[in-house]
Amino acid sequence: MATEQVKKINSKIPEGPVAEKWTNYKAHQRLVNPKNKLKLDVIVVGTGLAGASAAASLGEMGFNVLNFCIQDSPRRAHSIAAQGGINAAKNYQNDGDSVYRLFYDTVKGGDYRAREANVYRLAEVSNNIIDQCVAQGVPFAREYGGMLANRSFGGAQVSRTFYAKGQTGQQLLLGAYSSLSAQVQAGKVKLFTRYEMEDVVIVDGRARGIIAKNLVTGKLERFSANAVVIATGGYGNAYFLSTNAMGCNCTAAVQCYRKGAYMANPSYVQIHPTCIPVHGDKQSKLTLMSESLRNDGRIWVPKKLEDAKKLQEGTLQGWEIPEEDRDYYLERRYPAFGNLVPRDVASRAAKERCDKGFGVNNTGLAVFLDFSESINRLGLDAMKQRYGNLFDMYEEITDVYPGDLANEINGVKYYKPMMIYPAIHYTMGGVWVDYELQTSIPGLFAIGECNFSDHGANRLGASALMQGLADGYFVLPYTIQNYLADQAIWPRISTDLPEFAEAEKAVDAELSRLLNIKGKRSVDSIHKELGHIMWEYVGMGRTAEGLKTGIQKMKELQKEFDTNLFVPGSKEGLNVELDKAIHLRDFFTMGELVAHDALSRNESCGGHFREEYQTEEGEAKRDDANYFYVGCWEYQGADKDPELIKEPLEYEAIKVQTRNYKN
Numbered sequence: 326m327a328t329e330q331v332k333k334i335n336s337k338i339p340e341g342p343v344a345e346k347w348t349n350y351k352a353h354q355r356l357v358n359p360k361n362k363l364k365l366d367v368i369v370v371g372t373g374l375a376g377a378s379a380a381a382s383l384g385e386m387g388f389n390v391l392n393f394c395i396q397d398s399p400r401r402a403h404s405i406a407a408q409g410g411i412n413a414a415k416n417y418q419n420d421g422d423s424v425y426r427l428f429y430d431t432v433k434g435g436d437y438r439a440r441e442a443n444v445y446r447l448a449e450v451s452n453n454i455i456d457q458c459v460a461q462g463v464p465f466a467r468e469y470g471g472m473l474a475n476r477s478f479g480g481a482q483v484s485r486t487f488y489a490k491g492q493t494g495q496q497l498l499l500g501a502y503s504s505l506s507a508q509v510q511a512g513k514v515k516l517f518t519r520y521e522m523e524d525v526v527i528v529d530g531r532a533r534g535i536i537a538k539n540l541v542t543g544k545l546e547r548f549s550a551n552a553v554v555i556a557t558g559g560y561g562n563a564y565f566l567s568t569n570a571m572g573c574n575c576t577a578a579v580q581c582y583r584k585g586a587y588m589a590n591p592s593y594v595q596i597h598p599t600c601i602p603v604h605g606d607k608q609s610k611l612t613l614m615s616e617s618l619r620n621d622g623r624i625w626v627p628k629k630l631e632d633a634k635k636l637q638e639g640t641l642q643g644w645e646i647p648e649e650d651r652d653y654y655l656e657r658r659y660p661a662f663g664n665l666v667p668r669d670v671a672s673r674a675a676k677e678r679c680d681k682g683f684g685v686n687n688t689g690l691a692v693f694l695d696f697s698e699s700i701n702r703l704g705l706d707a708m709k710q711r712y713g714n715l716f717d718m719y720e721e722i723t724d725v726y727p728g729d730l731a732n733e734i735n736g737v738k739y740y741k742p743m744m745i746y747p748a749i750h751y752t753m754g755g756v757w758v759d760y761e762l763q764t765s766i767p768g769l770f771a772i773g774e775c776n777f778s779d780h781g782a783n784r785l786g787a788s789a790l791m792q793g794l795a796d797g798y799f800v801l802p803y804t805i806q807n808y809l810a811d812q813a814i815w816p817r818i819s820t821d822l823p824e825f826a827e828a829e830k831a832v833d834a835e836l837s838r839l840l841n842i843k844g845k846r847s848v849d850s851i852h853k854e855l856g857h858i859m860w861e862y863v864g865m866g867r868t869a870e871g872l873k874t875g876i877q878k879m880k881e882l883q884k885e886f887d888t889n890l891f892v893p894g895s896k897e898g899l900n901v902e903l904d905k906a907i908h909l910r911d912f913f914t915m916g917e918l919v920a921h922d923a924l925s926r927n928e929s930c931g932g933h934f935r936e937e938y939q940t941e942e943g944e945a946k947r948d949d950a951n952y953f954y955v956g957c958w959e960y961q962g963a964d965k966d967p968e969l970i971k972e973p974l975e976y977e978a979i980k981v982q983t984r985n986y987k988n
C-alpha cells in the first residue's frame with residue numbers, strides 16, 4: 326500500500342498579505358539580464374491556450390522558443406473545443422464583482438482545496454487577459470452599446486463570463502496563434518508540429534531537454550534547452566469516454582512524473598453535468614453542451630415515477646408533462662444558485678435523481694435541459710443569438726432541435742428540451758507546481774490544465790481558459806526568469822550528452838516492446854475496458870471497497886495490455902496505433918494514481934465524492950482536520966505503489982467553511 330509523509334514543500338510563496346504577494350513577487354524577482362535573453366532557449370510543449378500564449382510571450386520577451394504540438398497546426402489544439410467563455414473580474418455589469426470576489430468564488434468553488442495565494446494571483450491577472458485578447462482582435466460578444474457582454478456561469482452570483490458565441494476557445498486560440506505567428510515570423514519561435522514529446526531529459530538534476538517523436542517519419546529526435554515547459558493538457562481521456570478531444574493524452578505529464586515530478590491531487594476529476602448522454606457502446610467520444618446553457622435552460626425530471634417510466638419506455642414525451650408535474654430539482658434544492666450551482670453539485674444531483682428512477686431517456690440516465698421558459702420570455706431569436714451553434718450541434722447529433730415548438734398546455738408553449746447527463750470533462754489534478762509554476766524537477770515548468778494549480782477539488786466554469794491564459798501570458802513569463810537568471814551563464818547543452826542518448830534509447834526500446842507484443846487486442850478495445858473500470862470504480866461515486874477493486878482490475882488489465890496487445894505497422898513512418906499505445910500505457914499509470922489518491926482521501930470534496938463521506942442531504946462531507954493538504958504523489962518504480970507527500974494548505978484571507986449554495 327502507498328506510504329505517506331508530510332512535507333512542507335517549498336512553494337516559494339512570498340511573505341505578506343495575500344493581496345500583495347504577486348506585486349511583491351514581481352518587484353523582487355531577479356530578471357534575466359536583457360542582453361543574455363537571446364542566448365537562452367526554452368522548450369514549450371503544447372500549443373493550446375496555455376502553450377501558445379506562453380510561447381508567444383517568451384518569444385516576444387527575447388527568448389529562443391522551441392514550440393511543439395502533436396497536431397498539424399497549433400490552431401487544432403484541444404483548446405478550440407472550449408465553448409462557453411472565460412471569466413474575469415471586470416465588473417462591467419456593475420453587479421458587485423471584484424478581484425476579491427472572483428478569488429473567493431474560485432476558492433469556494435474548489436471546495437477549499439486550492440492554494441490560496443495562487444488563486445488570488447489568478448483573479449488579479451484575469452482582467453489583463455481580456456485586455457490582451459481584445460487587443461489581439463478576439464471578437465468577444467458585445468452589448469448593443471458596444472460594451473463587452475457577459476453571462477453567468479456556475480458557482481457565481483455575478484455575471485463575469487466573456488464569450489464569443491459558443492466558440493470562445495477557438496477565438497481565443499486564434500488570438501494567441503496570431504501572436505505566436507508574429508514571433509515565428511520574427512525568428513524567436515520555432516514551431517515543431519506533428520511532434521510528440523516522449524520523455525524529458527534530466528542532466529545533473531535539471532530538466533535540459535526532451536526526446537520527441539516526429540509523428541510523420543517516426544524518427545526520434547533530441548532537443549536541448551535551458552528550461553522545459555509542458556502545457557500538454559489534462560488526463561480526462563483515461564476514462565475513454567470524455568468530452569476531451571480524441572488526441573488528448575497525458576504522456577508528457579506521466580513521463581515527467583516517472584522522472585521525478587510529483588503528480589498532485591489526481592483524484593480531483595471534473596464530471597460535467599451537461600453532456601449529451603451515452604447512447605451505445607460503439608461511441609468513442611462524448612459531446613459537451615456548454616454550461617452557459619444553464620443561464621437560460623432549466624434542468625428538470627418528472628415529479629412522478631410513473632411519468633419517468635413512460636419516458637423511458639418512449640410512450641410519453643417531455644413536452645407532454647405540464648409545469649406542475651416537473652421537478653426543477655436544482656432550483657428546489659439550491660434556491661440561491663438554482664441551475665447555476667457548480668458542476669460537481671449539479672452532476673451529483675442529476676445522478677441522485679437518475680439513481681432514484683427519475684431518468685428521462687431509454688437508459689434512465691438523462692435529465693432534461695429545457696429552454697421553454699426563456700423562449701417564451703425572450704423569443705427564439707434571442708436564444709439563437711446566444712447559443713445558436715450549440716442548438717445546431719445538438720440537432721446534428723440527436724436530430725432534435727431544442728427550439729422546436731412541440732406542445733401547448735393551458736396556454737403555455739413547450740419546446741423540445743435537450744437531454745443531458747454528466748460526463749468526464751476536466752482534470753483539476755496534474756503535475757505539482759510551486760508558486761513559480763516550477764515542478765519538483767528544477768527547470769521543468771507545467772502550465773494550463775496539465776498542472777494542478779488553481780482549481781482545488783472542483784473547477785468553476787469558464788475558469789480553465791482564464792487559468793491557461795493567466796499562466797501563459799502573465800505568470801510563467803515572469804516566474805521562469807527567476808530560474809533562468811541563474812542559467813544565463815550556462816553554455817548551450819549538447820544533445821550528444823549520454824543523458825540524451827540514454828533517454829532516446831529507452832523510448833526506442835519502449836516502442837519496440839509495444840510493437841513486439843503481437844497479441845490479439847487492439848489499443849481501443851483495452852482502452853475502452855480501462856474506461857469502464859475507471860467510470861465504474863473511480864467515477865462519480867467512489868467507495869474504499871470499489872477503489873481497491875478498481876486498482877486490482879486495472880492491474881489485471883495492464884497485464885493484458887503488456888501481453889496481448891496488437892499494434893500493426895512499424896516504428897518507421899506514421900503509425901497512429903503505436904502513438905495510441907504509448908498514450909494508453911500512460912493512462913494506466915494515471916488511472917491507478919487517480920484511484921490511489923481517491924483511496925487515500927477519506928473525505929468528499931468537490932469532484933472527489935466518497936459515498937462513505939456525505940451529509941444526510943447527500944452533500945460532500947469534507948474533513949479539514951485530516952485532509953487540508955495537496956496530495957502529491959512521488960513515483961517509486963514501475964512495480965511499486967507511489968508514495969504520498971502532503972503539502973499542507975495555509976489560508977490567511979478566506980475562512981474555510983462548508984460550501985453553501987442554498988442561501
Ligand SMILES: Cc1cc2nc3c(=O)[nH]c(=O)nc-3n(C[C@H](O)[C@H](O)[C@H](O)COP(=O)(O)OP(=O)(O)OC[C@H]3O[C@@H](n4cnc5c(N)ncnc54)[C@H](O)[C@@H]3O)c2cc1C
Pocket residue numbers: 370371372373374375376393394395396399402403404405406407408409410411493494520521522523556557558559568569570573574576577613615750751772773774775786787788789790791793
Ligand atoms: C468541450 C469542452 C468545452 C470547454 N469549454 C470551456 C469553456 O467554455 N471555458 C473554459 O474556461 N474552459 C473550457 N474547457 C476546458 C478548456 O478548454 C481546457 O481546460 C483548456 O483549453 C486546456 O488548455 P491547455 O492549453 O492547458 O491544453 P490543450 O488545449 O489540451 O492543449 C494541449 C497541447 O499540448 C500538445 N501536446 C499534448 N501532449 C503532447 C506531447 N506529448 N508532445 C507534444 N505536444 C503535446 C497538444 O498538441 C496541444 O497543443 C472546455 C473543455 C472541453 C472539453
